[in-house]
Amino acid sequence: MRVRSCDSLVLVVRVLRGRVLVVCAHGADPRHLSCRHPFLQNYPLYIRSAPTENELKFHYMVHTSLDVVDEKISAMGKALVDQRELYLGLLYPTEDYKVYGYVTNSKVKFVMVVDSSNTALRDNEIRSMFRKLHNSYTDVMCNPFYNPGDRIQSRAFDSMVTSMMIQVC
């Protein structure tokens, strides 16, 4: 399997009004990219949102949050990569939503957008949701027919996200 260490994927989940959206994307630090190839990576691997209306708005939201993810990754420094915390915490709050981030060691990014009025979701819940996503994503990668970097079309992954969204509701 060819997982390029500098590459990354983004997985985004959005949770709103008690419901969830998931998105994955692929990418690396844009500042590194700009010198190598300006138009590489950071594209979504998987996007899912519970109410589908106004989805583009969330696309923008998640897309811009990648800046913060990049920043946080680069801030951690290389020495700490091994023992670092994968969970990035709250990326940034907006008026109505909270955006959380998570990044794997192979720089796959998971982003989750939740409704800020949803008080049931605290840091710990978000953290465990990300862990579940990560496990499921690992299963996807283990599929020999999955080409790393392709959009995720796994049914198992789908159903896991769905169950997560329902649970949150």
Added chain:
Amino acid sequence: MSVPDYMQCAEDHQTLLVVVQPVGIVSEENFFRIYKRISSVSQISVRDSQRVLYIRYRHHYPPENNEWGDFQTHRKVVGLITITDCFSAKDWPQTFEKFHVQKEIYGSTLYDSRLFVFGLQGEITEQPRTDVAFYPNYEDCEAVEKRIEDFIESLFIVLESKRLDRATDKSGDKIPLLCVPFEKKDFVGLDTDSRHYKKRCQGRMRKHVGDLCLQAGMLQDSLVHYHMSVELLRSVNDFLWLGAALEGLCSASVICHYPGGTGGKTGARRFQGSSLPAEAANRHRPGAQEVLIDPGALTTNGINPDTSAEIGRAKNCLSPEDIIDKYKEAISYYSKYKNAGVIELEACVKAVRVLAIQKRSMDASEFLQNAVYINLRQLSEEEKIQRYSILSELYELIGFHRKSAFFKRVAAMQCVAPSISEPGWRACYKLLLETLPGYSLSLDPKDFSRGTHRGWAAVQMRLLHELVYASRRMGNPALSVRHLSFLLQTMLDFLSDQEKKDVTQSLENYTCKCPGTMELLTLPGGPTLPPVPFTKLPIVRRVKLLNLPASLRPQKMKSLLGQNVSTKSPFIYSPIIAHNRGEERNKKIDFQWVQGDVCEVQLMVYNPMPFELRVENMGLLTSGVDFESLPAALSLPAESGLYPVTLVGVPQTTGMITVNGYHTTVFGVFSDCLLDNLPGVKTSGSTVEVIPALPRLQISTSLPRSAHSLQPSSGDEISTNVSVQLYNGEAQQLVIQLENIGTEPLETLEVTSRLLTTKDGISVSGFPLCSPFRQVVRPRVESKPVNAPEGGKPGDPSHVKTLEAILNFKYSGGPGHAEGYYRNLSLGLHVEAEPSVFFTRVTTLPATSTRQCHLLLDIFNSTEHELTVSARGNEELILHAGECQRMAIQVDKFSFESFPESPGEKGQLANPKQLEEERQEARGLEIDSKLDVHWRIPSLKRTGEASVEGLLSQLVLEHLQLAPLQWDVLVDGQPCDCEAAACRVGDPVRLEVRLTNQSPRSVGPFALTVAPFQDHQNGVHNYDLHDAVSFVGSSTFYLDAVQPSGQSACLGALLFLYTGDFFLHIHFHQDSASKELPPSWFCLPSVHVRALDAQA
């Protein structure tokens, strides 16, 4: 204070604000020319000291902002420069009046002002005035800079005096309370004598002095003042001013830490003048060294000396982390006041700039996030755009490219908000273009051609749609087409079926007005839009250059072998060469195209659209050779599978041609698709050699063409096939017409034929066209009869035999001939031979003459028709289908030895058996030609010949052969064979026996005895004729040995005594010599003599 200055940065705190304005009518061009010269004087080293003064010029400044000048002195307009046109002395008073009016606007804060008059000449100009300068025109004003420097120095003097005045205010008098405009009413009726009030006044004044010190270039002093001010104000909870003091502290610290400036471009410009980097690094020092006032002399009371402050000098400056903390604190204080929104906003912006330098993007983003939420009064649309743009720029500054792009896009959308009466589509478009990098989008389709799609397709698509719309509203359809093409090309995988339809629909709408081209579009801003070739409409999977059809394929003459052999290396094989060849093979294809002939390239294409795709004007793009491409139009069904398309063209010159790609017109967009840029295209090479023109022959035959094609094992392909069904022995004439339809003359033509072995392995001879001949023919016509091959051997007569042969026409001419190329046209002949008649048995019967014999043929009709058989003038024999009849033919015997033997050398090579076979074959042919057996099927009107060849047994042949010893009996000198010789009774009859030896050896000697007898015609031969016939001499003749081809004769005489018919039987004596020879050699004719009466 309502208009925020988003360009502010921390350094601006140390600048003096000078407003430069025109008065009266001054053309913008002239004004800005002067303005530019003025603003180049942005920093001045003050005389007698090392302090540096920084000037900030504005050509527009809202007076209400000026009112905040006490709060932060850099907001105060301290200088005014007015520029005016004045051409006559008459206008002068009026102009001067205007200058005064202008001065009034900022009057409360101005330190000094200047008026620059352009155009006025005369006595007025000679009056020396400090505040007015006269220049004859806008070109002739070298002294402007000098004037400005003087002006700034005068500003400095005022500033310095104010600073000293305030700082050394030791009178203990009441310190006035400085306040911002909105505070004024709050302090009405307050107890001005309270300690609290006093402290507040002191704190504010201290802060003010700090500002002045900073402006006057005394950085360290200002830090001290700010620190003291912070302490004072903190104790009285004067939050707004505390915030200002903290911000002042931050600004001074920033100036101290980052002499390079934080304001990006403006900061850089600040030092581009005389100051060198080394000097810049030391910038903070002058203030420290300046000891006009000992900072230690300042106390919280402003009076008492405090030496401890000296120690804190180095500490006064905040550390980089503290700067941010203090900024945060200051902003939090500002945020308590709604009216200080602009101050807060600007502080945020300044803080972000500092953080950007510190590379603390996360903190910076927090500040920016805060700035976003600062709610100023209702903003005009223009202000909104400005605000979003600046947010975008700041995000860019901290490396948040996506966020930056987001705000830039918001700004762009704001330009065309529905509330705006005149939407600025141009500005919108320009801003949208700037967002592209943030969305990982380039407008070069090459960046998307390889690998997986990069970037966030959903937002990219949205942006492209917006670009299309904006460019359309801008009135630039070419741009719309280009963007829409790009959208279609790069986002195809992400478009839904409905979107695909919509996009193509609108693309077609645009292109009917403005067709898409392959030209580089240059945008107003300078960047260019590369062309977008539709490489996915349709998708090309495979490109294959096709060889010419077999009949037109050029071939190299073998005689020019030397050219084919690689002369590069003396080795027959070398791995290095083999490797190189392999590489070459990748690019070059090993067949040739011919100049002037239509050449084909096959593409396997695929339509990814959910509807029928019409591709027009599809042709080839080539290089190396002049190539006339013949475009094709095609229509691909929806979501078609791989679909072969053949593109054709005619090379006009010779050389190496490279097929680089193809061009199409799809939805009105012209595309040049280069193969190098196509992902996933399989190509088996794209370079081929074009050789000079050759003539082209077209073949037509008298027989219809057949679909049955020969598949010869040798691999050469056959262009035309003729198939014919014949009866065994039937002849068919085939006329082949060759026509030169090319433009080159035909110079050589070579015809060869080749028989293919039939399936049952019998090779058939007798194909008459076996010797190649050369002929030079002019373009028009060449015709030639060819006899169809004769049927196979009748050994297996019942089934149909097939015979296949190929006629090759090698021809050449024109320049191609000179280059050693020829073409090969082959005609395949397919003959099905059905059995007609054949002989089941052949036997012989001796005829009356020894030179003749009867041949008995049992003829079998194996056809389903009635046929007649005739042989050498004999009567016709009618045979019904399947009937067998015997036919007797009297034939002369053959002297086979006289036939021309096969050439000597052939005889030597062939073994005796073959020789014998050949001889037999030749005999068969001879017999056939003698017999001339013909058959005819009247119902089909077909005729043919039948052959006995192969049927003749040794015995039959011997019977048919003349003996090599030729015996002649002459009676009375007359040769006597079957005819009766007449003689008279009583006369002696001369009898001569001659022997001609044609055998290759000598024979003899022989002894012959003549025995006369009478045939009674009832089977009784009466030999007892002693009384009727008497011999004159001996009845026994002797012959000597005869040499090969020699002749010998012996003579005798007979006397017939009675009339009657007599026969003479001549027989040999049995001896050893004659035993060696076959008996058939001694076949003497029987002699019939009729003795007649003497009287008769």
